[in-house]
Amino acid sequence: MSRIHAQAAGRMQSIxxxxxxxxLFASLALxxxxxxxxxxxxxxxxxxxxxxxxxxxQDFTVNVGDRIFFDTDSTSIRADAQATLDRQAQWxxxxxxxxxxxEGHADERGTREYNLALGARRAASTKEYLSxxxxxxxxxxTISYGKEKPVAVCDDISCWSQNRRAVTVLGGAGM
Amino acid sequence: xxxxxxxxFLIALATMVxxxxxxxxxxxxxxxxxxxxxxxxxxxxxxxxxELGQKISDVVAADLKRSGLFAPIAKTAFIxxxxxxxxxxxxxxxxxxxxxxxxxxxxxxEGDGRLKAEFRLWDSFAGQQMAGQxxxxxxxxxxxxxxxxADAIYEQITGEKGYFDTRIVYVxxxxxxxxxxxxxxxxxxxxxxxxxxxxxxDIVLTPRFSPNKQxxxxxxxxxxxxxxxLLQLETGQREVVxxxxxxxxxPRFSPDGQRVIMSLQQDGNANIYTMDLRSRTTTRLxxxxxxxxxxxxxxxxxxxxxxxxxxxxxxxxxxSSGGGGQNRISFGDGSxxxxxxxxxxDLIAFTKQSGGKFSIGVMKPDGSGERILTTGFHNEGPTWxxxxxxxxxxxxxxxxxxxxxYSIDLTGYNExxxxxxxxxxxxxxxxxxx
Numbered sequence: 001m002s003r004i005h006a007q008a009a010g011r012m013q014s015i016x017x018x019x020x021x022x023x024l025f026a027s028l029a030l031x032x033x034x035x036x037x038x039x040x041x042x043x044x045x046x047x048x049x050x051x052x053x054x055x056x057x058q059d060f061t062v063n064v065g066d067r068i069f070f071d072t073d074s075t076s077i078r079a080d081a082q083a084t085l086d087r088q089a090q091w092x093x094x095x096x097x098x099x100x101x102x103e104g105h106a107d108e109r110g111t112r113e114y115n116l117a118l119g120a121r122r123a124a125s126t127k128e129y130l131s132x133x134x135x136x137x138x139x140x141x142t143i144s145y146g147k148e149k150p151v152a153v154c155d156d157i158s159c160w161s162q163n164r165r166a167v168t169v170l171g172g173a174g175m
Numbered sequence: 176x177x178x179x180x181x182x183x184f185l186i187a188l189a190t191m192v193x194x195x196x197x198x199x200x201x202x203x204x205x206x207x208x209x210x211x212x213x214x215x216x217x218x219x220x221x222x223x224x225x226e227l228g229q230k231i232s233d234v235v236a237a238d239l240k241r242s243g244l245f246a247p248i249a250k251t252a253f254i255x256x257x258x259x260x261x262x263x264x265x266x267x268x269x270x271x272x273x274x275x276x277x278x279x280x281x282x283x284x285e286g287d288g289r290l291k292a293e294f295r296l297w298d299s300f301a302g303q304q305m306a307g308q309x310x311x312x313x314x315x316x317x318x319x320x321x322x323x324x325a326d327a328i329y330e331q332i333t334g335e336k337g338y339f340d341t342r343i344v345y346v347x348x349x350x351x352x353x354x355x356x357x358x359x360x361x362x363x364x365x366x367x368x369x370x371x372x373x374x375x376x377d378i379v380l381t382p383r384f385s386p387n388k389q390x391x392x393x394x395x396x397x398x399x400x401x402x403x404x405l406l407q408l409e410t411g412q413r414e415v416v417x418x419x420x421x422x423x424x425x426p427r428f429s430p431d432g433q434r435v436i437m438s439l440q441q442d443g444n445a446n447i448y449t450m451d452l453r454s455r456t457t458t459r460l461x462x463x464x465x466x467x468x469x470x471x472x473x474x475x476x477x478x479x480x481x482x483x484x485x486x487x488x489x490x491x492x493x494x495s496s497g498g499g500g501q502n503r504i505s506f507g508d509g510s511x512x513x514x515x516x517x518x519x520x521d522l523i524a525f526t527k528q529s530g531g532k533f534s535i536g537v538m539k540p541d542g543s544g545e546r547i548l549t550t551g552f553h554n555e556g557p558t559w560x561x562x563x564x565x566x567x568x569x570x571x572x573x574x575x576x577x578x579x580x581y582s583i584d585l586t587g588y589n590e591x592x593x594x595x596x597x598x599x600x601x602x603x604x605x606x607x608x609x
Contacts, residue, residue, distance in 0.1 A: 073488075075443065111512040111526050111555050112380060112601065113425040113438070114482065114489055116394075116401070117466040120422060121443040143399060144422060144440070148378050153352045155552070155573045 055095045057170050064091045068126065070164040072107070075121040077129050085126065088168055089133035100135075102126045103167045104144040107160035112146060119144030126166040204332055214246035215332065218274035218299075220257045221250070222292070223281045227317060231282055231292060234321035237365060238339040239328060241582075242565075243589030248274055260295060269299040276305070278328060282317075289313060292320045296328055306331045318367055319608070326607075338560035339364060342605040343567065344382040344391055347371060348577050348598035355577075359393060359406070364560075364604070366594040372406065381425060382406075383603045385432045392416065392426040392435050403437045405452075417450045417457055425468045430476045436460075438468040447481055447498075460498035471515045471523075472496070473540070480504070480514040480523050480540070491525060493540060504542030513556050516540070519563035522585075526555045526568075535568050537585065548587040553578075558604045567593065569600040 052058035060066060065088070068081035077085065092098060104123030106115035123142035131137045152159035219236040222228030239245035255268040260279035269277050280294035293309040308327055310320050319340060326337030347360040347369075359382050362369035373379055373395075382393035389408040394401060403416040403423040417423065422440040429436060433452055438445040447461045447470050461467040465485035472479055477496055482489045489512045491505040505511040509529025516523055520540075527534045527547065534550040535557050548566065552573040557566045564585050571578040577598030583590045593602070 108553070110528070111469075111489075113469045114466060114484075114512050116380075116422070116424050117438065117440055117445040117468055120440045120445070121466070124443040143401065145378070145396075148355070148357075148380070150352055 060088075060091060060168075060170055064088055066169070067165045067167040069161060070122055070166070072109075072160075072164070073118070075118070075125045077125060082129070085129050086133060089130055089135055092130075092135050098170045099139045099141070100130075100171070101141045101143060101169045102130075103149075103169060104142065105149060105163055105165050105167070106147045107163040108147045108150060109160055110147060112148075116144050116146035119146045122164075122166045126168070130168075204334065212244060214240075214244055215275050216246050216248055216273050217276040217278065217328075218248045218253060218269055218272070219278045220253065220260075220280070222279075222294070223257070223260055224283075227290075228280065228282045231317060231321045231324070232278070232280065234318055234365070235278065235294075235325045235328070238322060238325035241365065241591055242329065243584055243591075244329070244333060248272055260293070263302075263304075264297060264299075266297070266299050266302045269297075274299050276328075276332065278324075280324070284314070285311065290317060290320070292317075292324070294324050294327075296331055318363065322363070322365075335564065336562045336607065338562045338565060338604075338607065340608050341561060342608070343580070343593070343602050344372075344384060344605070345569075345580060345595070345602040346380060346382065346600045347595065348600060349375070352577070359391070360595075360599075361408075362595070369596060372408070372411075381601050381603075383427050384605045385428050386430055386606055387432045390432075392428060392437075394424045394426065403435065405435070416452075417448075417455075419448070419457075423448075425470065427471055429472050430474050436470045436472065436479065438466075438470070447479075458498075460494065461501070469513050473516045474518050474520045478516075478540070480516055482512045482514060484510075489528075491523065491538075491542070504540070505538070505545075506542060507545055515557055515559060517559050517563040518561055521563070524557035524559065524566055526557065535566065535583070537566075546587065548583050548585075549581075549590060554581075556601055558602050560604050561607045567602045567604060569602060 052062050065084045068084050102123045104119035106118045123144055127140045127142050130140060150163040152162040217239065219232050221232050236247040240247050252272050254271060255265045257264060257279050260281045264277055277297040277299050278294055282290060282292045285291050289311045291309060291311050295307040296305045298305050306327060310323060312320055322339040325339040329337035341364045342361055343364055344359060344361045346357050348355055348357050350356045356375040357379050358371045358375040359373040359379050360369055360371045378396040380394045382391050384391060391406045391408065393404055393406065395404050401422040401424060403426040404413050405416055406413050416435050419439050423437050426435050426437040434449045435452065436447065436449045439448050444464050445466045445468050446459060447467050448457050448459050450457045463485045465483050467481055467483045470479050470481040478493055479496055480491060480493050483492050488510040490503050491511045491514045492501050492503050494501040509527055511525050511527050513526040514523050522537045523540055524537050527536050532550050533553045533555060534547045535554045536545055536547040538545040551570060553571040554568055557568045559566060565582055567580055567582045569578040570581050578600040580593035580595060580599045580602050581590055582593055
């Protein structure tokens, strides 16, 4: 399992008197140890197959999957990511009232300015794929956060691979 | 005029008068091009009178010590107690403790409330005065006076301009990495007088000083529209630079301060543009299906260095200021990014990624003479002191909660942590203040 688990566990012992800190590190450890890429529902502690209302944001993040992951320095859509985006496209076709924002992100193993462009490129290739699956490009906005918004925090590939991502946000930022 | 200024640090120093005794030919000197020089032992006595005089001499000593070129002698070793800073000291007393140079001074309050600070620099072994100057300023500017005196001593002994009377603009970071707060902050080069200059509601990145105005260009995600901005330090006024159809980022000023050069992101590609701040016209300089970014002008404005992944990985390229003649200059192992042209024109500093490490290095503008100054888990984003002798950058060690600022001599020696209250990144050095 990833390194953060051990680190977080170690820290938990040293800060055992502070319940807030324990909760924080426990959720970090859970996030980093998830075998499957985590999604927003995981962040909220919701189990999969929860009784999300069909067509809701929760339905999208939990049952469809709101994010895809990239290889190092790559912007091409991997096979596993294609499956996720295909589900996203089907869902968005079913619920056509949603516009989306695709947020592109990079891991922290690059320089800040380049990573802004790399995140933008990932968002653009995600947008391109979704349009090729029938989602109107005019309904897709993109934004890059470069390496500024990691979701997993440790100093090895177990975290970096989760941070190289494109997240589809329903009616997202700036819409 | 100055009283309206909300940023007290912008108040110009009033006057400088060279004291009457002409400087003698100095025997004390430091050749700073020799690499790891032996720091020069120097005695910096407390300025008369009282607490403020002592504080000024402490700031002068700290500046000179941090440069790595001077070794201030502990005050407890002093034999002579200076009672008249205008009179020649007992040079024998200073030679005995190997004080090659000696600084004496006095600070007094003028009738109009201004502060008068005087100093003299003595060559103990030659038994002569090397320099003597006096300054008038408002009492709250006492640290600036100290930095100016340190610059005068540095210049007198090394033969090069100092860099102590300067400031750093940077990104102050706080909070956990997954919910990081960022704001632009400014501080004196020694870390004093740090203060935020934007709020921390939006992501702000890559601030850079104007070469000749109290103005900063930076990138902000305000309103979830990532754009390059200008910020007037004296008024706090902000404006978006240009009206571009996409994210603009990686801004820098031209050496005359009249243009901002930056990248525009369109779909998967980033290209380099300039905007003339007077005519508001924009000019496109690169046109590739690649990421062209981090542009930086040569000090004469004739050339631009930038990074591009047009050949695969990020490499450094140089082009003319009109966009012509784009030639790759970096050919070593790994990838190169964040090039910054030295204010002296002789070198380009960069971040290099190789073998899982991040280094700060320099090379000549033709790509030859590459030298790595520091290597580690993550070093990024060099900025030059205005004299082209010292670089500052940010470093994050493995396992650390965030980045911190470091300075290093051009020779690769004298690496120093720059103290900031919280985490800090993207330092940019100001020109020498006027």
